[in-house]
Every structure is written in C-alpha cells, then in structure tokens.
Amino acid sequence: MSSLRISSVAFLNARPLVRGFKLAPSPDRFLISEFTPAVCAQRLAAGAAEVALIPSIEYQRIPGLRVLPGMAIASRRRARSVLLISRMAAPEIRRVALDTSSRTSAALARIWLDRRTRARVEYREAAPRFPAMMEDFDAALLIGDAALRADTRDFRVYDLAEQWFEMTGLPFVFAFWAVRPGVRLPEGIHPFVASRKLGLESLPAIAREESVKLGLPESMLEEYLRENIHYDLGPEEIRSLWLFYRLAREAGLVESARDVAFHDFPPVRDRAVRATGTP
Numbered sequence: 001m002s003s004l005r006i007s008s009v010a011f012l013n014a015r016p017l018v019r020g021f022k023l024a025p026s027p028d029r030f031l032i033s034e035f036t037p038a039v040c041a042q043r044l045a046a047g048a049a050e051v052a053l054i055p056s057i058e059y060q061r062i063p064g065l066r067v068l069p070g071m072a073i074a075s076r077r078r079a080r081s082v083l084l085i086s087r088m089a090a091p092e093i094r095r096v097a098l099d100t101s102s103r104t105s106a107a108l109a110r111i112w113l114d115r116r117t118r119a120r121v122e123y124r125e126a127a128p129r130f131p132a133m134m135e136d137f138d139a140a141l142l143i144g145d146a147a148l149r150a151d152t153r154d155f156r157v158y159d160l161a162e163q164w165f166e167m168t169g170l171p172f173v174f175a176f177w178a179v180r181p182g183v184r185l186p187e188g189i190h191p192f193v194a195s196r197k198l199g200l201e202s203l204p205a206i207a208r209e210e211s212v213k214l215g216l217p218e219s220m221l222e223e224y225l226r227e228n229i230h231y232d233l234g235p236e237e238i239r240s241l242w243l244f245y246r247l248a249r250e251a252g253l254v255e256s257a258r259d260v261a262f263h264d265f266p267p268v269r270d271r272a273v274r275a276t277g278t279p
Contacts, residue, residue, distance in 0.1 A: 004186075005031045005033070005048070005051070006030055006051045008034050008040070010036065011144035012206075012221060012224070014034075016206060017192075017199055018199070019206065020199065021191070029187075033049070036144075037101055037175060038055070038100065038102065038103050041061075052177070053073070053177055060245055060254040060256060060258065063181070065261075066179045066262060066263040067178055068176065068192055069233065070189075070193070071193070071233055072173050072174075072175065072176040073173075073174045073229060074171050074229070075161035075174070076171040077162055078162040079162070079174075080224055081145070082108075083141070083147045083157055084112075084139055085140050085155045086138060086157075087134070088139075090158060093116075093117065093138045093139045094120075095122045095139075098123055099141050100128065101146075104174050105160060106123070128144075148224065170240035171236055172244070176233055177192060185263065188264070189263065196231055203225045242260070
C-alpha cells in the first residue's frame with residue numbers, strides 16, 4: 001500500500017495539527033510535506049496530495065472535496081497573524097498588495113473592504129516581504145509567520161479575524177483538512193485527531209522550537225497558539241463558513257457556495273443563516 005500523501009502548511013499555526021505525524025514519522029503510512037496555504041490547495045487540486053490543509057475558500061474552487069470533521073485553523077476574535085496593514089484609514093484605501101501565500105485571507109480582505117469603502121479598490125499579489133510590499137500600495141495583506149514578525153508600529157493595523165467578529169459575531173475559519181474525491185482513508189480520521197491531540201498537549205514545546213526559527217519570544221508564541229488560534233470545527237465555525245461562502249459568492253470571488261460535506265458524513269447546512277448572507 002502506498003503512503004498517504006499529506007500536504008500541510010509551513011506556518012507556526014499549523015504545527016499543532018501535524019505534531020503527531022512529525023514526532024512519530026511513518027513514511028510507510030503517511031508522507032508529510034509542507035508548503036504555503038496556496039500551494040497546498042494547488043497540490044490537492046492537481047492530485048499531488050490526497051489530503052491537504054487548505055485555505056477554506058478553496059473548498060468552493062476544487063470540486064468534490066470532503067472535509068475532515070472537527071479540526072480547523074480558526075480564530076474566535078483576534079488572530080494576530082492575518083493583518084491588513086495600511087498607511088490610512090480603511091475607507092481611504094485604493095490599492096492593496098495581497099500576500100501570495102494567501103487565498104482565504106485575500107477573500108476576507110475584499111469582503112471586508114467592500115463594506116468600508118464605496119470606491120473601487122485595486123488588488124495585486126506581492127511577495128510577503130514587509131515593508132517592501134508597501135512601496136506602491138496603500139495597504140498590504142500579510143499572513144502567517146510573516147505577519148507575526150512584521151514591525152507595524154508606523155502603520156494602521158486591521159486584524160481581519162477581529163473585523164470579521166465585529167461584523168458577524170462569529171469566529172473565522174482560515175483552513176481545514178480536505179480530502180480529494182474518491183480517496184479512502186484506511187485508518188479514517190483517527191491519525192489526524194491523534195496528531196492534533198498531541199499537538200495541543202505540546203504547545204510549550206512547539207513555541208520553544210519555533211521561537212528559535214522565528215526569532216520571536218517563546219512566551220509570545222505560546223500565547224498566540226493558546227489564545228489567538230483554536231483548532232476546532234464546531235457548529236459556530238460551520239455557521240461562519242456558511243456565511244463566508246455566501247458573501248464570497250455575492251462578491252464574485254467564487255462561482256458557488258456549496259454546503260460543507262464531511263468525509264464519510266452527509267453535507268451540513270446551518271439554516272439559521274439566511275440565504276442573503278446576513279447573520
């Protein structure tokens with residue numbers, strides 16, 4: 001039997017989800033590779049991976065995917081690693097540089113800015129190098145480790161998870177595990193659940209290891225993993241996804257807004273959210 005090819009995200013906030021795979025590597029069962037969120041989605045779509053940690057918006061762009069239940073990278077209030085960094089107040093923004101690593105956060109930035117300005121905003125992708133990406137733009141979207149490291153003291157900073165909560169009262173789901181159509185998981189979701197469990201039990205160790213790599217205080221990183229990010233995909237997160245997908249469709253960012261379908265479970269729809277996309 002060939003190894004299950006799994007693509008994960010090479011950011012700090014994904015480390016708890018793959019901790020079990022990393023500490024007990026089983027190349028005969030699981031082959032783990034790490035990329036940016038955008039590349040994880042590309043690999044899943046192209047068949048280079050059977051399972052991938054993908055930006056949540058890509059669920060609407062890749063046909064036939066199934067989501068592993070109960071697990072996600074999400075934020076209940078303030079994420080600290082998904083930032084729109086600006087020279088000016090949001091209504092005045094006209095040109096935005098989008099981190100090339102991003103897909104979901106880019107869609108969220110567009111949805112949020114559409115509600116803050118009536119002017120046309122131009123978006124261009126740019127390498128996530130701050131502050132260089134601000135040279136020709138009013139604002140820059142920065143995600144992941146680059147956002148955690150950015151020195152934003154001379155700029156306005158909009159935490160997009162915080163803005164989403166203020167707009168909807170819901171947590172925001174940035175990414176989750178998705179499975180290609182037709183792929184069978186011989187051990188079901190158990191290895192993924194066990195890996196996350198070990199990761200959540202290992203947050204101090206993860207923070208200590210990543211502190212050296214990122215050049216950031218260990219205490220700051222542990223607080224980020226405990227307080228700013230959570231790893232559940234429960235009813236509120238599903239409701240948030242339902243609303244996000246419909247707002248993305250209304251904004252022309254995706255063609256459809258299909259319901260979330262879980263691996264080995266029927267599709268889930270939160271009927272408490274009206275079809276207009278209003279909470």
